Each structure stands twice: as C-alpha cells, then as structure tokens.
Amino acid sequence: MTHQLYDFGMIGLGVMGRNFLLNVADDGFAALGTDINEDSVKALNTEGDGMNVKGVNTQKEFVSLLSKPRKIMLLVPAGKIVDKVIEGLLPLLDDDDIIIDGGNSHYDDTNRRYEYLKTKNIRFLGTGVSGGAEGARRGPSIMPGGDKSAWEAVKPVLETVSAKVNNEPCVTYIGESSSGHYVKMVHNGIEYGLMQLIAEAYDVLKRVGGLSNKDIGDLFDQWNKGRLSSFLMEISADIMKQPDDKTNGDLIDAILDKAKQKGTGKWTSQTSMDLGVPVPTIDSAVAMRGISSFKSYRSQLASTFPETHPNEINANGKGLIEAVEKALYFSFIVCYAQGMHLLAEASEELSYDLDLEGIARIWRGGCIIRAELLEQIRKAYSAEEGLKNMMGSAQFAGSLATTRNSAAEVLRLSMERGVSTMCLSSALQYFDAFRTARLPLNMVQGQRDYFGSHTYERIDAEGTFHTEWGK
C-alpha cells in the first residue's frame, strides 16, 4: 500500500509551529507535523480538518511520510532541545535531507549545528521567523541562512507562505552559516528598542501630559496612520484600549510592570560590544527589562524618593503631544539605524556578506518590526552603495534634523517630572554623539595613558604617544 507523501514537515506543534504548518497547507503544499505532546498533535488535526495537513505522534512515522529530500522545520524552544531533536532525527534521515531551525537560536549554536550537520551530509538552514502566532498563520517574515542549495529546495514553500509587500515575498536567502539567525537576533534587538520607546512615549503622555488611556490609544491609532505607522504602534493602540474583565478598568493598568525576556535583545547588545558597534537604545531597552524585574526594590525606592514637580510644565497638552510624536519618530529612526549599522559591520566582521537593502525589504511585512519606515530604509540602502549608518543618508538626515529638538524638549519635561525615558534619551544621546566632531574622549585617552600607559594619538602628528603625566 502506498501512502501519500508530504512536502513539508514541522517538529514542534505549539501555536507557532501549528500555525506555520496550517499556512503551508493553505498554500497548496501537503504539510505534516509531529510533537512529543499528543494534545498538540490532536490540535493540529482538529484545526486542519479538511485541509491537506496531518499530525502524527512518532518521529519515525513523521520521517517516513515526507517526500525526499525531506524538508523538516523545527519550531521548538531554542537551546538544548534543538540539539536533542536533531540527534533524534539523524538516524532516520538520508543524505541531503534538510533541517530548518525556525526558532530564535543563538548564532553560535547555529554555526556549530551547521558545521556538525555538514559532517552528517544533512543540509541546515538557521532561519529567523518573525510575526508571532498571527504572522505564522497569515504570513511571517522569514530570514533563512546556511546551505544555499537547501534554500533553493525550500524556496517555493517559504516564498509562498511568507508575508507579501507589493507582491514581493518577505523572505530572502540571507547568507552563509548563521547569518539568518544573526539577522533575526538584530531584528529582535530593534524590536526591544521600539517597544521600549513606545512604552516611554505612553508614560510621558500619561504622567506628564495627564492623558487618559483611551486618549493615548486614540493618539497611537492616529500616529499609526502617519509616519509612525508600524505593527508595534498598531498593537500598542489596541493595548491602551483593552478593557479588563476583572476590574472593569483598562487592562493596561492591571498588567504587572515586569517585562520578561528570552535573550535575543541581550545577545544583540553582547555582539554589538564584541564588534564595537554601539547600539545604546537597544542596550537601554535590555536594561529597562532588567530594571523592571526588580519590582520590590523599585517600590521601596519609590517611597524613599517620591515624585516631585519642580516646574510647571510649559508644554500645553497639544504641544506635548506633537513633541512626543516627533520624539518617537526621531527615536524610531535612530533605533533602526543602530540595528542596521550593527548588521553592516557584522557583515564584514563575520563574513556574512549581507544585502542590507534586501533585509529592509523583507522586514517591511510579516515581522514584528514592520513599519512604513522600512521602505525608506530600503531606499536609503539601495541609493548608497556601502552605506553603514543611515542617519546621515539623504532619506533620513532631514527628518532627524527637524525632530531632534522635540526629542530634547520631551526629555527635558520628563526629566523634570522624574519620568524615566531611558531609550528616548539614549536615542538622542546617540544621535548627538555621532554628530559631534570632537567628543571629550580625549580626556579618557589621557586618563588611560595616565594610569595605564596605554598611549594616545595626537591630532597633529602620526603615531602613538605616551606622557609621564604630572611629572
């Protein structure tokens, strides 16, 4: 008896895996899934009833039902589980089969797995998938890196299931080895920055401007129709307006102010330090998640240092709203600029040979950081060969110049009122530092040479110098 063979397999049928697979089936491919949790397999079979999709309970049956070369995506929690699933699969696979790790794996792990699987004649794609559960179901942005021939083999499926912007699929081959996961990691770093910036804008509007949750929600909706149009702005508007069943108030007020993190933002900061490419808005966003977790200590300090109102706020409601919009727009550009700059440097340092225009293109739809701005970012990288940091590009220089002072004004007001705006402020500081031709780091060099004989360079002569300071 011959069985139907399936085009695409998924291991890990949590909501992401299940939705991704249903999306594959929607698009006319025969889709097969498995999971160690039988309830997840059942859920797939129920949700996929009447579609060309099937869930099975054993890996053996799963592998035997896939057409060759097998295309198997893993959507399981990053870390040791990925290795465990790969080890379980290996004895069942044939040469040239393809494993796609669709989770948020660390790029070091992806490099290791890529090299290891090469020795086993298995083709590996470390693949970033963005868009959450809804994106997986309706069309995510997909960032595959690794074996190029494996990409060619899975391209028809991934292109079909991905989000589309102007009919262009939000997926492209990113490059060799771990480049796909590296790019997804930086995507998440930008995501952290944008999320925290919006959170700070909400805080300023509420605590400095005295706006209600509904007013802020309406404002975010309105901003989402303009130049701040983005997925995160859209969902933040919804969040502001979500009622709370338990208190009859707004849910936003009932949510504990402790943000969790799985690590991708932190990894972005770590690699940025390794490469010497500053991303302070992303660092600050990671720091704010950390600070948020110290809830009881914060509560203690809040009573030690109660809120003060040193000056009357001289921005009237409308003035503040316009200034916050400009500050947010300014900071969004800066946050993307930091991530893109990191990718530009990583492309050289890690030999990824990244196509930055292509990355901006596939981030325009499907993923969490999709935004109107990404089309402009794409244009900036298309217009200027070798562009690294986009702040000075023709696309962005004018907008930054006209919004910078509003960011400063919002910061002045929030500082007076004691409303923490770590990311907004780091965005402004980053921009101002980059536009300063002479920073006071000559002092730091002097200090280093003073206490450690680390030498310094001079502005008027070649070479390195050391001074016997104070003598």
Ligand code: 6PG
């Ligand atoms: C996406 C998201 C997704 C996930 C984050 C959450 O692009 O779809 O980034 O991958 O929501 O990993 O990360 P934290 O738990 O670190 O906030």
